[in-house]
Amino acid sequence: MIQPQSRIRRSLGDLSERALAFWLLVPAALLLGLVALYPVGRLLYTSLFRRRLTDETGNSPVFVGLDNFVQAFSDERFWTALWNTLLIVLVTVPGALVVGLGLALLANLPFRVKWPVRLGLLLPWALPLVFAGLIFRWFFDSQYGVINDVIVRLGGERLLWVTTPELLFWAICLSIIWKSSSFVALILLAGLQVIPRELYESAAVDGANRWQSFWRITLPLLLPAILVAAIFRTITAFQTFDIPFAMQNGGSSFETLAMYVRTMSIENLNFGYGSALAVLMFLISFVVTLVYLRYVRGADD
Amino acid sequence: MRKLFWLLVAVLVMSAALAQQTRLRVFVGGQQRPDVMRKIFDLYQSKNPGVRVDLEVGGATSDQQQQYLTTVLASRDPSIDIILIDVIRPAQYLASRWADTLDKYLPAASRQNLLRQYLPAYSQANVINGQLVALPGFADAMFLYYRADLLEKYGFRPPTTWDEAIQQAQTILQRENNPNLNGIGFIGAPAEGTVCTFLLPVWAAGGDVTNAQGQFSLTVEQAQRALQFWVGLMDQRVSPPNMAEKPQDTIRSEMQAGRWVFGTMFAYAWNRFQNDADSQVKGRIGVVPLPAFAGGRQASCLGGWQWTVSDFSRNKAQAHKLVRFLSSPEVSKILAIDASNLPVFPALYRDPDILRVNPWFGQALPVVQAARARPQHPRYAEISEVIRVTTNQVLARQKTPEQGAREIVTRLQAIYGGR
Numbered sequence: 001m002i003q004p005q006s007r008i009r010r011s012l013g014d015l016s017e018r019a020l021a022f023w024l025l026v027p028a029a030l031l032l033g034l035v036a037l038y039p040v041g042r043l044l045y046t047s048l049f050r051r052r053l054t055d056e057t058g059n060s061p062v063f064v065g066l067d068n069f070v071q072a073f074s075d076e077r078f079w080t081a082l083w084n085t086l087l088i089v090l091v092t093v094p095g096a097l098v099v100g101l102g103l104a105l106l107a108n109l110p111f112r113v114k115w116p117v118r119l120g121l122l123l124p125w126a127l128p129l130v131f132a133g134l135i136f137r138w139f140f141d142s143q144y145g146v147i148n149d150v151i152v153r154l155g156g157e158r159l160l161w162v163t164t165p166e167l168l169f170w171a172i173c174l175s176i177i178w179k180s181s182s183f184v185a186l187i188l189l190a191g192l193q194v195i196p197r198e199l200y201e202s203a204a205v206d207g208a209n210r211w212q213s214f215w216r217i218t219l220p221l222l223l224p225a226i227l228v229a230a231i232f233r234t235i236t237a238f239q240t241f242d243i244p245f246a247m248q249n250g251g252s253s254f255e256t257l258a259m260y261v262r263t264m265s266i267e268n269l270n271f272g273y274g275s276a277l278a279v280l281m282f283l284i285s286f287v288v289t290l291v292y293l294r295y296v297r298g299a300d301d
Numbered sequence: 302m303r304k305l306f307w308l309l310v311a312v313l314v315m316s317a318a319l320a321q322q323t324r325l326r327v328f329v330g331g332q333q334r335p336d337v338m339r340k341i342f343d344l345y346q347s348k349n350p351g352v353r354v355d356l357e358v359g360g361a362t363s364d365q366q367q368q369y370l371t372t373v374l375a376s377r378d379p380s381i382d383i384i385l386i387d388v389i390r391p392a393q394y395l396a397s398r399w400a401d402t403l404d405k406y407l408p409a410a411s412r413q414n415l416l417r418q419y420l421p422a423y424s425q426a427n428v429i430n431g432q433l434v435a436l437p438g439f440a441d442a443m444f445l446y447y448r449a450d451l452l453e454k455y456g457f458r459p460p461t462t463w464d465e466a467i468q469q470a471q472t473i474l475q476r477e478n479n480p481n482l483n484g485i486g487f488i489g490a491p492a493e494g495t496v497c498t499f500l501l502p503v504w505a506a507g508g509d510v511t512n513a514q515g516q517f518s519l520t521v522e523q524a525q526r527a528l529q530f531w532v533g534l535m536d537q538r539v540s541p542p543n544m545a546e547k548p549q550d551t552i553r554s555e556m557q558a559g560r561w562v563f564g565t566m567f568a569y570a571w572n573r574f575q576n577d578a579d580s581q582v583k584g585r586i587g588v589v590p591l592p593a594f595a596g597g598r599q600a601s602c603l604g605g606w607q608w609t610v611s612d613f614s615r616n617k618a619q620a621h622k623l624v625r626f627l628s629s630p631e632v633s634k635i636l637a638i639d640a641s642n643l644p645v646f647p648a649l650y651r652d653p654d655i656l657r658v659n660p661w662f663g664q665a666l667p668v669v670q671a672a673r674a675r676p677q678h679p680r681y682a683e684i685s686e687v688i689r690v691t692t693n694q695v696l697a698r699q700k701t702p703e704q705g706a707r708e709i710v711t712r713l714q715a716i717y718g719g720r
Contacts, residue, residue, distance in 0.1 A: 053375060053397040054679040142543040163545040163697035249490045249548060253694060266368050268683045269375075269397065 040282065046275040053269035061272065068276030078277065081260040088173065088244075088256060089237040095177040096233055097226065100184025105218075107185065108192045121189070125182040133246025136175035137162065140247070162247060168254050172244045179243065180236070184229045191225025192218070231292040238284055257281050323619045324353045327383045328370065331361040332550075332569070333606065334640040341635055345626055352619060361550075363387040363493050367682075374399045374611065382614040383624060388426050388441075388605040389493075389675050389685070391434040396679035401610040403433045406621045418630075419645050422603055426674055434609060436628035439642035441604030442672040443497060444665070446556060446564045446574070449587035451477070459589045460563075463530075466592050470539040470562050484539030486556060486564035487531060490548035491693040496675055496685050497602030498565075499692045499709075502527035504600035505593065510676045510684070510713065517717035524706035528695045530594075532702055545697035557582060565591060567604050571659065572641035588661045590668045603672035605645070637662070643669055680716055687712045 015023070047068055049061035072078045107117045124132070139145050140161035148158045161167045195218065203213045241258035248254065255263075261281060265274030329338050335358045342354035359366040367390070373381060374397070386394065394400040404412065412433060416424035423437035445466070447459055451473050460466035470484030488494035503509065508523040534540040549566055556564045557574055559581040564570070574586045593599040608627045610620045626632065630649065636642040637655045643665060649655055650666040676684055687709055695705035 052680075053371075054393055054682075055396060058397055142546060143541075160543055160546075160697065163543065163693075163699075165699055249492060249546075253491070253690070253697070253699065263686065266371055267364075267686065268680070269371065269393075271375075 043275050043278055043282070046271055047279045049272045051270075051272040051275075053271065057272075058269070064272070068273050069280070071273060072276055072280060077255070077260060078257075078280075081255045081257045084254060085238060085240060085257045087169070088176065088240050089234060091173045092176040092180065092240075093230060093233050093237055095173065096181040096184045097230060099177055099181035100229065101188055101222075101226075103181060103185035104188035104192055107189050121182050121185050123182070124179055125186065127179070129179065129242035130246050132175060132179045133243040136171065136178075136243070137247045137249075140171045162249075163253070165253060168248070172247060172254065175243050175247065176237075176240065180233060184233060187229040187232075188222060188225050191222045195221045227295060231288065231295065235285055235288050235292075238281070238288065257284075322351055322353055323616050324355060325382045325616060325620055325623055326355045326357055326380055327385075327623075328357045328359055328366075328381050329385045330359050330363070330366045333385060334636075334642075337636065337639040340639070341627070341632055344635075345623060349622075352623070354623065357381065362548075363389075374613065377613045379611075379613045379615050381611050382616055382620040383627075384609050384611060385438055385606050386435060386609055387493075388423075388603060388607060389677075389681050391427050391607060391609070392429045392677045393679050393681055394609060395429045395432060395434050399612055400434045401612045401614065401617050401621075403436065403610070403621060403624070406618070407433070420647060420669060422669070422672060422674060423605060423607075423645050426603070426605070426677070427607055429677065435607035436609075436624055437645040438606045438608050438627060439633065439636050439640075440645045440669050441567050441569070441606070441643055442601045442665070442669045443501070443565055443567055443591055443604070444588050444601070444668065445591050446566060446570060446586055446588050448559075448562050448582065448585060450585040451562055452587070459587055460592050461589075463592045463594055466563055467534070467537060467539050471537070473562050474539070481560055483541050483555075483561050484563065485534055486547070486552040486561045486566075487534070487540065487544065488547065488549045488552065488565070489531070489544035489693060489696045490546060490551070491690050492548045493685060493689065494549040494567075495689040495692050497604075498531060499524075499527055499688050500673070500675065501565075501591065501600050501602060502530045502594055504673045505598045506596070507598065509673070511717075517714055519710055519713060521703075521706045521710050524709050525702050528692065528702035528705050531692075532695060532698075535696070545693050556586075568641060568643050568665070571661065589664065599671070601668050601672040603669075603674045605643075678716075683716050684713060687716070 046061075048063060048065060050057050050064045050067070051061040052058060103121060107114075107121055111117055139147050142148055142158055142160045142162070145161070147161065152158060159167055161171045199217050199221075200213055203217060208216065239258050240256045241262070244254055244256055245259055245262075257277070258281065261274055261277045264270050264277055268274075327338070327342065329335060335356060339356055342356060346352060346354055359369055367387075370381075370384060391400070395402070407415065415436075416428070416433075419437050420440060423440065427433060427435045427437060445460070452459065452469065455469070455473055455476065457469045457472075460469055466485060474482060474484050488498050500510070503519065503523050503526075506523055506526060508519060510517065510519050512518040531540075531544070535542055535544060552561065552564050553566055553570045553573060555561055556566075556570070557577060557580050571586070571588060574580055574582055575584070590599060591601050608624045610617055610624055614620050628645070630644075630646050633644040633646055633649055634652065634655060637644050637649060637652075638658050641659050643662065644650060644652075644655070647666060647670075650662050656662055675681070678684055691700070691705045691709050691712075694700045695702055700708070
C-alpha cells in the first residue's frame, strides 16, 4: 500500500515543469480575477443597462446597449470633467517632476544626519489625500487662511481662493503637487543612488563644472527613473478625486472625471450611466498603462 | 480538518445562544447627539430585556450620511435595522425599495389615528404614494438668531421684515466699527442647507418648485429674484463677500464666537449657543421666526428627521416596535430637553419642562406649522445638486443671478421631465 503523502509527492513529481508552474499560479490568478477582472467585467456589464435606484430600473435593469456611452459623448458635463482632468494632468505631472527632482537632489546631498531629510520627504507621501485636501482648504480659506494672511500682511487684498474658479484651479494644483512630489522624489532618489560616483569624479577630472555634470551625467542616467515616475504620476493624476473634493466642501464647481462618476453613481443613484462614465475613465487609464508596459518591455530589450 | 469542524460547531452554538436576544442596529448621524440617543436606547433596553440596541454613528451632514448609507443599502447589507433619515429622503427610499413600509404593521384606522397626532407637515412628508415610509423623530425649521445684547444697545426690536434686519445690521456694523463683526449670516456653501437659502425667497413670493398637482412650476423670474436677494445682501455689505464658503455649521460656530449680528439656521444652534463651553454669546442670543420679505409673506424651510426600517433588516417586526417607541411623545420630550430638538407633537410645545430649557419653543410652533417642505421626488439628490451648486456659484459671482436662474429652471425641468 502506498502512503497518501508519498502519493502526493509522486504526483507532484510527475508534473512537467510547465504544469507545475500552472498550478502554482492558479491561486494568484484566482485572486486577481476576483479583485480586478470580476469588478471590471461587472462594471462593463452594468454600463450597458439603464439602472437608476430612483425608479423601477433599480431592481429590474433595462438593457440599452451603448446608449449610455452615446449619452456621455453629448454630455457637456462629461467633456468639462474630462478637460478639467486633463488640465490637472498637464499641470501637476510636470510640476511634481520638477519639485520632486529638486527634493531628490537635495536629499541626495551628503548630509551628516540623513533621517530628517528623508522623513521630510516621506511625510507628505504618507499623509492621506483627503487630509491634504482639508489642510489646504484651510490654508486657502479667505478669512482664516494662512495664504491670505501673508497676502494681507504684504499689503494685498484678500482673495476668494476656494470660490473663484481660476484661483481654485491653481490652489488645487499646488496642493496636488505638494502631495505628490514626495512620491516622485522617492523614486528619483533611488535612481540617483545607483549612478556610479566614479562618473562624477572623472567628469571633475576632465574639468566639467557642476551644471555640466548635472546635464551630461545626472539627467541622462536618471531618465529611466523619471519616466517611471512620470507614468505612475500620470495614472494617478487621471484619477484625481480626493483633493479637489475636500477643498470644495464636496461641491463641484471644479469637477474631475472621478468626481463626476461619484456624483452620478453614489449621489444621483444612476448606476448605469455612472458605470459608463467609469468605463470611459478605465479606458483612459488602460491606454496610459499600455504606454507604460510598452516602455518597460522596451527597457528589457 | 477535524479541529476546523469543531471550531465551526462552537461558532454555530454560540451564535444560536446570542440569537436568543434580538440585536437591533440603529444608524444616526454625528450631529444627531449620539449621547442622547444612547440614553434613549438604554431606556428602551431596560423596558425590553430581550432586545439589545446597538448605535452606529455616521458622518456629520445629511449628504455624508446618505453617501455611506447608499453603499450599505445598494448592496442589500442587512447589518443596519433602523435609520434616521432626513425629511427630504422618504420618496427616494420608497422608490429604491430601501424602506420596509410600516403599513403592514398598522391597520388603516390606527395608522390614521397615529398620523393625526403628529404635526401635519410630518405625516405628509412620510406618506409617499399612500405608503407610510417612516415615522417622525424630531421636527426642525429655520429661524433667525440675533444678538439680543447688540439689538438692545441700539434700541432695536427683533426684525419682522428683511428690510428691517438689513437696516439694523447696517446701523450696528457702522456704530460698532468692529472688523470681526458681520451682519447677516446665511448658508451659502454647496451643501444641502443652501437649497433652503434658495427656496426661502421663492416661497415668500408665493412660488414653489412644483404646484399642488406636483408639476414643475418654478419660473426663471422667481428664481432670479431669489438669487438676487442674497447677492444683494453682499452688495449692501451686510453680508461679507465670502458667503459662498459658508456651510451652516461655520455660521453657527462664528456666531458662537460673537462674529455675527444675525444668523439664519436650524433649531440645533440654540443648544450650542447656550450650552457649549466655548460659547462667547451665552444668554445673549435671541431667536425669532425668519423675517418676512417685501409683500409681507414669511417662510421657513422645513427640516426634521425620520425613523425608517431598512428593507434588508432581519428583525423587521422588532425594529418596527422600536421605531414606534422612538417616534413617541416620551422620546420627543427627551430629545427636546436634552438636545433642543423641536417636538413632532404640537402639545409638547406647551410642556413646562421643555419650555424651562427652551423658552423660545413657545414661539416656534407657528413657525414649524407654517414651514414649507423642499420638493418630494425620488430624484431629490439631483434636484438638490442643481439648486445648491448653482446658488453657490451665483454667490461666488461665477454666474449672474439671471444665468443661475435660467440654469436652475432648465435643469430642474429636465429632471421633472424624466430625462
